Every structure is written in structure tokens, then in C-alpha cells.
Amino acid sequence: MKVLGICCGRKNGNTEILMKEAFKAIEAKCGAECNFVRLQEAEIRSCVGCESCMINHLKGNWDFRCVHKNGSDHFYFIEQLMREADAIIVSAPAYNLLPPGILIRFMNKLHASGNYRDVVHKEHKIGATFTLGGTDWTNYTLTAANMLTMELVGAYDAVVDKCHFDFVPGVGAIVLEEDMLARIRKLGENVADALMEKANGQTPAYRGEAGLCPDCHSSFLEKRADGWYCPQCLTKATLTWANGELEVSFTPEEQAKNRWSPAGQEVHDNNIRKGHMKAAGGKDIIAAKRKEYAEYKDAVALPELVKE
Numbered sequence: 001m002k003v004l005g006i007c008c009g010r011k012n013g014n015t016e017i018l019m020k021e022a023f024k025a026i027e028a029k030c031g032a033e034c035n036f037v038r039l040q041e042a043e044i045r046s047c048v049g050c051e052s053c054m055i056n057h058l059k060g061n062w063d064f065r066c067v068h069k070n071g072s073d074h075f076y077f078i079e080q081l082m083r084e085a086d087a088i089i090v091s092a093p094a095y096n097l098l099p100p101g102i103l104i105r106f107m108n109k110l111h112a113s114g115n116y117r118d119v120v121h122k123e124h125k126i127g128a129t130f131t132l133g134g135t136d137w138t139n140y141t142l143t144a145a146n147m148l149t150m151e152l153v154g155a156y157d158a159v160v161d162k163c164h165f166d167f168v169p170g171v172g173a174i175v176l177e178e179d180m181l182a183r184i185r186k187l188g189e190n191v192a193d194a195l196m197e198k199a200n201g202q203t204p205a206y207r208g209e210a211g212l213c214p215d216c217h218s219s220f221l222e223k224r225a226d227g228w229y230c231p232q233c234l235t236k237a238t239l240t241w242a243n244g245e246l247e248v249s250f251t252p253e254e255q256a257k258n259r260w261s262p263a264g265q266e267v268h269d270n271n272i273r274k275g276h277m278k279a280a281g282g283k284d285i286i287a288a289k290r291k292e293y294a295e296y297k298d299a300v301a302l303p304e305l306v307k308e
């Protein structure tokens with residue numbers, strides 16, 4: 001069994017130390033081989049939005065990857081490690097309340113992974129996520145990092161644990177926080193237990209703290225024109241006020257339509273197709289208007305850079 005950790009903090013910093021603490025617990029419990037990648041040192045070229053991967057994949061050409069070819073980008077190397085892994089742990093420090101840009105950049109490249117997502121939708125991996133911040137201004141960090149984990153393992157319910165730690169600012173300061181180290185060892189044990197259950201043909205359950213959403217366990221709600229939603233699952237919530245408390249619940253009918261379900265995926269795919277068909281129908285208008293906008297103003301010219 002193999003476990004892959006994805007880290008995007010400082011070299012030998014807090015997230016890497018926590019990852020290694022989780023690895024020790026996994027190795028001790030089930031003997032899985034654990035390795036991690038340090039995204040901060042990887043060349044992950046920004047998705048340029050050309051959509052060549054999406055267009056090719058829609059035509060069934062899964063061999064097409066990206067205009068950034070293998071050898072010019074570490075994405076492919078990491079993707080191979082992901083394919084070989086039975087479990088993936090995503091970790092991130094808070095940068096401006098979010099995970100660092102490199103993690104988002106990595107997530108943006110997932111369309112370039114050929115059939116990876118198709119493969120993991122059919123055969124889920126085990127997932128776990130942890131994040132931390134220097135203060136408690138960390139609001140989106142865990143939720144956004146966990147979004148990537150769900151993508152990498154193929155399903156929201158293949159994530160077996162997630163946790164977050166606040167007030168860990170200095171490099172390596174996590175070693176002073178015995179409670180946090182204990183919690184991350186627990187995360188490692190939970191991953192190991194889930195791996196062993198899966199090897200025995202069982203479906204591992206979520207072991208982390210409960211959130212508002214019974215599916216992804218996020219504690220976020222989003223107000224949309226027609227009501228309140230779990231923004232991660234796009235499941236519509238029912239809010240009721242009882243005994244001075246706001247109660248949040250989700251009907252099985254709404255849960256069945258969530259973003260991750262076949263029904264939810266079909267709605268999404270149809271929306272993409274509808275959008276492209278509308279654009280194709282108006283392509284002459286679009287071309288004329290784009291020309292007008294291009295001629296109106298260009299972006300500020302950037303200066304030449306000195307290579308460091």
C-alpha cells in the first residue's frame with residue numbers, strides 16, 4: 001500500500017512536520033509506504049485557459065494532456081505518484097485565508113491529467129486533509145484544500161478525516177503543540193485503518209469531526225437566489241429555527257443531486273455543453289465584439305525580467 005502526501009508549505013516547516021508525524025502513525029499501524037511531494041519546489045506551470053485538454057477529452061481523446069508538455073512541468077511526475085497511491089493526504093498552510101497559490105495552480109492542472117479523474121471516480125482512493133495557520137485568520141484554508149483532496153480521491157465520501165490548526169506561526173513551532181501532534185497522529189491512524197478496511201473489501205467511513213454538511217462535513221453555507229447551499233457539494237439545505245438555534249438539514253432528495261453524484265455531474269456537463277452551444281451560435285457577434293474590445297485597450301506592457 002502506498003500513501004502520497006502533498007505539501008505546499010516551507011521546507012521542513014509546520015505542514016511537513018505534521019505530514020511526517022502522520023506518516024509515522026500510518027507506517028506503524030499498517031506498514032504502508034509513505035512519501036510526500038513539496039509543491040513549493042515543483043515547476044507547476046499555470047493553466048493558460050486554452051481548454052485544449054477539455055475539448056480533446058470531450059471528444060474522447062484521453063491521450064491529450066496539456067499544451068505544457070511532460071518534461072516542462074512536474075505535474076505529470078506527481079500525477080504518476082497519485083495514480084500509484086492508495087491514499088492521498090493534502091496539506092496546506094494558510095496564505096491570505098486560503099491555501100497557497102501553488103496548490104490552487106496544481107488543482108487547475110487536473111484537467112491535464114488525461115483519464116485520472118475518470119479512473120478515480122470509478123475506483124476511489126482514500127483521502128485526508130489537514131491545514132494550519134499562524135493565527136485564526138484561516139477561514140477558507142481547510143475547505144479549499146479539502147476540495148482538492150475530494151478531486152484527487154474521486155469522491156467526497158472517500159475523505160476519511162480532515163482537521164485544521166490555528167496559531168502556529170513560527171517555522172517548526174508545531175513541535176511545541178502536543179495536542180496538535182496527537183490529532184495528526186490520529187489522522188494518520190484513521191488513514192491506516194481506512195486502508196486496511198478497504199483492503200478487506202469494506203467501505204471506510206468518515207472519522208473526522210462532523211461539519212454542517214453530512215456529505216463533505218464542511219461548515220460553510222452559501223446564500224444563493226433560491227436558498228442556502230453547502231458550497232462544496234452544491235446540496236440545497238433546509239434551515240429551521242428551533243429553540244433559539246438555527247438548524248441546518250439536507251433532504252435525501254437534495255443530497256442525491258449533489259455536485260459529486262452522477263446526476264449532479266450530468267447537470268454540470270450539460271451546462272458546459274449549453275454554454276458552448278450558445279457561444280457557437282453567436283460566434284460572429286463574439287468575434288466582432290472581441291475585436292472592438294481588443295482595439296479599445298490592451299493590458300499594461302510588462303517590463304523584461306532579469307533571470308535570477
Ligand SMILES: Cc1cc2nc3c(=O)[nH]c(=O)nc-3n(C[C@H](O)[C@H](O)[C@H](O)COP(=O)(O)O)c2cc1C
Nearest residue numbers: 009010013014015093094095096097133134135137
Ligand atoms: C504569504 C503568507 C500569507 C499568510 N497568510 C496567513 C493567513 O492569512 N492567516 C494565517 O493564519 N496565517 C498566515 N500565514 C502564516 C502561515 O500560515 C504560517 O506561518 C504557517 O505556520 C506556515 O506553515 P509552514 O511552516 O508549513 O510553511 C501566512 C504566511 C505567508 C508566508
